[in-house]
Amino acid sequence: WICTDELGRIVGTPPFEAGFYREMNVNSPYVEEFLKPHVREIMATLPTDGIFFDIVRVIPSTDPYTQDRMRAAGLDPANQDHRARFALDSLNAFKRDMSAFVWSIDPEVSVFFNAGHVGTRHRAVIDAYSHWELETLPSGGWGYLHFPVSARYARTLGIDVLGMTGKFHTSWGDFHSFKNLAALQFEVFQMLAMNAKCMVGDQLPPRGRIEPHVYDLIGKVYAEVEQKEPWCHGARPLCDIAVYTPEEFTIPGASHNLPDAIKGATRMLEEGAHQFDIVDSASDLTPYRVVILPDAIPVDAMLAAKLDAYLAQGGKLIATFESGLNPDKTGFALDGLGVAIAGEGPRDAAGNLARGCVYPQANYVEYILPDAAIGHGLPPTEHAMYIRGMDVTARPGSEVLADIVPSYFDRTWEHFCSHRHTPSAGQPGNPAIVRSGNAIYFSSPIFTTYQKVAPLWCKRLLLNALDLLLPEPLVRHSGPSTIRATINEQPAQQRQVVHLLHYIPERRGEFFDVIEDVIPLYNVAVSVRVPGSVTSVATVPQGAPLPFEMHNGRIEFVVPVIHGHQMIEVIRD
Incomplete structure (x- = not known):
């Protein structure tokens, strides 16, 4: 009943090591002979409002049951790609079957299958879920980027989203520990800002009594949530930008280690106060003014037609590095980008293409020389x-906004310069940034680069490109880039709600980031694009009115203080 790897070994915890991480095989009799009778017994004997199936992951297996089913499906059990695809298909079939079983007993019971991440592979099996639960403990391996990435995607799929953090200083099983109050505030209030319901996880010790001090901590945060809830019920996000995630084009798995490109894109856009969703190739692009293809989005004929139609209807597009190439990477599938491949570029000593690879000393560095518009502030x-x-x-017809300036030579054992990469040779070469109508293309993987080493100039170039394509974004503010700004709409109340969060994670210990202090900000100017006229602006839940002015379709006001989290309601006519 347990999954086995390609060498026939049990997947998970070895027999004589502590832990229970052995992966159950959904192709085995385990489901019919144990799991379903077990669930039926629980629902018959205990009051049950929901079933949470935990650690339900995509695990390719070589056990006899799986091999038999693969052969019956015309697949080769010895083929790694076949095993990976069959593992996903088997898991999806298991989920649909299990949900149907639960709902045949009680159709009102909620059902969720947890794998530590909700991503693009879940769209195909959404019918097996009553809602999404986003397990994302920043100190438990997920980090502080995982929740915004997963929430910005999950909220586009049409069912309820629940954020899940934990009370632990580290992660599950960390008994008698306490998350810092400021950290718990940020993690929970960020859920509100991104249209998710809230959960704070705990574990019950064997003696069966909850720890009162833990619930004092949680209660302090939930008391604030209770005050903020009226401005969260029925709220939906307002977004200018859709960002495609490379996760869709990776081999399916259970890891919450997201692609660097989507993490870098999320960092840049949040630091720039831009409002965005994360989408996949099945998403409707109609609501968005700008679409971003970060670093590694292959474009087949179907996606090319969709993006061409989007551009033809006045949409704006930013693509970087290999995004826009056909799946074989032999050419660009989007003529609208205004670029063509000039060559594959250098290969390293092992014969691998150097482009897109991270070398510790940046052996294959190149340089960007921007013009005044794209290089504003640089x-x-x-x-x-x-x-x-x-x-x-x-x-022909495209505009070069920045050039590549090559180095004197690539760093190898035969010729090198100092401790790291070779300096600029001073002579411009191929284009680095190209504009073609409503599309801007970057030849460099700027999002991956920002996630790796965070050069300010990469972010500035991206934000300048957005200024060219989106001169009137939904939100602007005068505060530092550490502010997280979101804007939601409550149509029934005819109001917009701006969330401003200011909490700064720090790497005080070696293993993960913590938040200890709340650093208030004062007199932050905010500008919001609004349709029509506005009757009032106020901080909420405090109810303090704010003076405001209207200019060219934007409302402008000053927030006197942001102490961690401040909400502002904008009431429209």
């Missing part, structure tokens, strides 16, 4: 791109 000189990009040419 010095008019070369800026290092630590990860080698695409070699492209600009098509």
Whole structure:
């Protein structure tokens, strides 16, 4: 009944090690002979309002039951790709079957299958879920980026979203520990800001008594949630931008280690106060003014037609690095990007393409020399791109906004310079940033680069590109980039609700980030794009009115203080 790997070994905890992490095989008799009778007994003997199936992951297996089913489906059990795809298909079939079983007993019971992440592979099996639960304990391996990435995608799928953090200082099983109050505030209030319901996880010790001090901590935060709830019920996000996630194009698995490109994109856009959803190739692009393809989004014929239609209807597009290439990477599938492949670029000593690879000393560095528009706020000189990009040419009619300036030579054992990469040779080469109508293309993997080493110039170039394509974003503010700003709409109340969060995670210990202190901000100017006229602006739940002015379709006001989390309601006519 337990999954086995390609060497026939049990997947998970070895027999003589502590732990229970052995992966059950959904292709075995385990489901019919144990799990279903067990669930039926629970629902018959205990008051049950929901079933939470935990650690339900995509695990390729080589056990005899799975091999038999693969052969019956015309697949080769010895083929790794076949095993991975069959594992996902088997798991989806198991989920549908289990949900149907539970709902045949009680159709009102909620059902969720947890794997530590909700992502693009869940769209295909949404009918097996009553809602999403986003397990994301920042100190437990998920980090502080996982929740915003997963929430911005999950909320587009049409069913309720529940955020799940924990009371622990570290992670599950950390008894007698306490998350810092400021950290718990941020994690819970961020759920409200991103349209999710709230859960704080705990574990009951064997003696069966909850720890009162833990619930004093949780109660302090939930008391604030109770005050804020009226501005969260029925709220829906307002977004300018749709960001495609490369997760859709990776081999399916259970890991919450997200692609660097989507993490870097989330960092940049949140730091720039932009409002965005994360989407996949099945998403409707109609609501969005700008679409971003970060670093690694292959474009087949169907997606190309969708994006071409979006551009034809006035939509704006930003693509970076290999995004926009056909799945074989032989050429760009989108003529609207205004670029063509000039060559594959250099290969390293092992024969691998250097483009997109991270080398510790940036052996294949190149430099961007931006013009005044795309380089606003940057010095008019070369800026290092630590990860080698695409070699492209600009098509006729396109506008080159920045050039690549090569180094004197790539760093190898035969020729190198100092401790790291070689300096600029000073002579512009291929285009680095190209504009073609409503599309802007970056040859460098700027989102992955930002996630790895966070060069400010990468973020500035991206935000400048957005200024060119989206001159009137939904939200602007005068505060630091550590503010997290979101805007939601409550149609029934005819109001918009701006959330401003200011909590700063710090790497005080070696293993994970913590939040201890709340650093207040004062007199932060905010500008919001609004349709029609506005009758009042006020901080909530405090109810303090704020003076405001209207200019060219935008409302402008000053928030006197942001102490961790401040909400502002904008009442429209």
